[in-house]
Amino acid sequence: MMTVDLRSDTVTKPTPGMLEAMWSAKVGDDVFGEDETVNTLETKLAGIFGMEAGLFCPSGTMTNQIAIKCFTQPLDELIADQASHVYRYEGGGIAFNSAVSTRLLHGDRGRITAEIIEPEINAENVHYPRTSLVVLENTVNKGGGSCYTLEDIKPIAALCSAKGLKLHLDGARIFNALTRTGDSASDYGQYFDGISVCLSKGLGAPVGSVLLASKETIKYGRRVRKVLGGGMRQAGFLAAAGIYALDNHIERLKIDHAHAALLAEALKGHSWVKNVLPADTNLVLFDTHEPAEKILAKLLEKGIKANSTDTHRIRFVTHLDINQEMVAYVIGALA
Numbered sequence: 001m002m003t004v005d006l007r008s009d010t011v012t013k014p015t016p017g018m019l020e021a022m023w024s025a026k027v028g029d030d031v032f033g034e035d036e037t038v039n040t041l042e043t044k045l046a047g048i049f050g051m052e053a054g055l056f057c058p059s060g061t062m063t064n065q066i067a068i069k070c071f072t073q074p075l076d077e078l079i080a081d082q083a084s085h086v087y088r089y090e091g092g093g094i095a096f097n098s099a100v101s102t103r104l105l106h107g108d109r110g111r112i113t114a115e116i117i118e119p120e121i122n123a124e125n126v127h128y129p130r131t132s133l134v135v136l137e138n139t140v141n142k143g144g145g146s147c148y149t150l151e152d153i154k155p156i157a158a159l160c161s162a163k164g165l166k167l168h169l170d171g172a173r174i175f176n177a178l179t180r181t182g183d184s185a186s187d188y189g190q191y192f193d194g195i196s197v198c199l200s201k202g203l204g205a206p207v208g209s210v211l212l213a214s215k216e217t218i219k220y221g222r223r224v225r226k227v228l229g230g231g232m233r234q235a236g237f238l239a240a241a242g243i244y245a246l247d248n249h250i251e252r253l254k255i256d257h258a259h260a261a262l263l264a265e266a267l268k269g270h271s272w273v274k275n276v277l278p279a280d281t282n283l284v285l286f287d288t289h290e291p292a293e294k295i296l297a298k299l300l301e302k303g304i305k306a307n308s309t310d311t312h313r314i315r316f317v318t319h320l321d322i323n324q325e326m327v328a329y330v331i332g333a334l335a
């Protein structure tokens, strides 16, 4: 029986080429700023997005939390969609790390607009927390991989700039969004104060995320990273995997998207499936008539691993370690 792991795009293992790049990395003590592979990764990714500097961190949670700390003061408020990772899946870190409250909006599959943000910006008044930051997510994880185009983002950036708010992008799957929309990464930098990019999701590196921002923000962010325990030493072995991923695993994301589309199409044909969300990128969310747990158990009997995101909602994630044969096998098993 075949085993197919559709739980997350984080389950990928380094490829032989990636391992080779890791073995041969030139390393040093990154807390001293002496790991040249880490420095190369930070500079390279900042260049790709048209931003000044980068900060390599162990996780996307850390890059997001550092950004929030950099862009707010205690007692401030940030605005984000209710589905956002920074709010739902970072352990309450916004309040814990930054002493900031969160104003939640109800967007379209996690996507918010300038129109719905503007009325939620607090006026200057001693009763209200000071609104200082807007956080967007692209693609939206809980939205089923829904994405913003740059045209969607421009009015939000203009509003933030007019109101003196910072704008951060949780771009854990930004390359999936760029693959889908055709927008270019280099155009992104001008619209955001911070961008977080995950190397361990669709790109297939074992560990790591990079925060991109201005030199000044990254200088302070480096202090915050140290406080959070994220100052790593010979981290170049990990950064090398990230560089390899940027060079080799972006182009192929369209394969993951095609696989997701095939799975979504196949799901639509089955009576036990209630509803399938549009599979815009590499995430397929679908609702089931029976409890998700029951369906997941049946899938597991056939060697197919997946997760539920709600009592009656299942998520399939396609990634580097899912090939055409596996997709065909899953489609057969769904019947």
Ligand SMILES: *Cc1c(COP(=O)(O)O)cnc(C)c1O
Pocket: 058, 059, 060, 061, 062, 064, 085, 086, 137, 139, 140, 141, 170, 172, 173, 198, 201, 209
């Ligand atoms: C995975 C993910 C992160 C970061 O998660 P880590 O597991 O901490 O690396 C951040 N945002 C989104 C949208 C994610 O899917």
